[in-house]
Amino acid sequence: MKKKKAVVLFSGGLDSTTCLAWALGKGYDCRALSFNYGQRHDRENGAARKIARLLKTPLYGIKLDFPWLKSSSLVDEKKKLPDLAYPEIVSGNVPSTYVPGRNLVFVSIGVSFADSMGAEAVILGPNAVDYSGYPDCRPAFYEALEKAVNLGTQTPSAGKKIRLLTPIMKMSKSRIIRLALKLGAPLEHTWSCYAGGDKPCGKCDSCKLRAKGFEEAGVPDPALR
């Protein structure tokens, strides 16, 4: 039987690496998409390339040059990254690292790719539990977007649906880590830190959520060895 195709949105971070390993484990024939949108941590794209190679998955790097994304502290290096304690990170306020419409754009490009080859899923790793107040990490957004996608593409006219799969949406960070370890995902090569340095800063929201996850999972972070 021919394998079902999927497009995996893949940043090289812990969450999307888990999603890619999950998709491969489910038997999908995967194509990975990574994005360079001027993020200060474009170093994550190097991690994405390494991990995609290890997982024998073709990776397509997409360059997006949108001048207005400088409104985000994740893109404009002149802006300060937030340095909050844990309860504030998950307060539900939209943080300055929010990139306007980012996941909407990423999913749309993934859907374009999927529609071009009749793939039946776009798989990505937003998370609504340990999340940082990003509106584009809410389950209701993806449910509504999936409806729109299937009205505005060619694939459904051939009797197939394009599904938006968000396998780690409702998992805590520690559960994601345990799933990744079970799937044998190469977490030692993942990159989560928002800052642009050579080593994780340990201070940004992303570093803090990651550290808390490994602590709760009771395992050391293999990327810090």
Added chain:
Amino acid sequence: MKKKKAVVLFSGGLDSTTCLAWALGKGYDCRALSFNYGQRHDRENGAARKIARLLKTPLYGIKLDFPWLKSSSLVDEKKKLPDLAYPEIVSGNVPSTYVPGRNLVFVSIGVSFADSMGAEAVILGPNAVDYSGYPDCRPAFYEALEKAVNLGTQTPSAGKKIRLLTPIMKMSKSRIIRLALKLGAPLEHTWSCYAGGDKPCGKCDSCKLRAKGFEEAGVPDPALR
């Protein structure tokens, strides 16, 4: 009173030029977005620049380099453009010029821009009457997408909605032309032809729909003078 901001998706063709003139007439403070996605008629972007200048609207040109768009005869110049008679053009079959997920991607990028500056509308010119079977020209698609957009962006948390406005959706081509003339839109600079030549080919779907529109409106096409 401060003017409401809008992002107008603007190809330099007849339909989107009418939409831009409409938006300006409604009093929106407009930013125009044009896209180069490898279309064989990238000449339309030159038309867009000229018209945006005439209408004193800032234009942002966005380059998209998605290798999979070669599946469309509008992008891959080795493929033949369809040469159908009028009833076949509007048969509802998806033609080879369909670009996978194109309008979904364009709207998403427009929404990203709108969300970055708190603009309340993304305005674009799909058309469901004289249309060529493109799934991304259906009203239901835009209704569903608007719902998703307002769940996945920051602007609604400030009490404003981002609306997707499609003012010419239900107009015949001749009605669009009459509206454009009434608004004083510079139709003489618009470019509709899918082929990459110096003059409109007169044979592609887009040329045929345009010619039929001017004929029914009872006016000559000023771009052919």
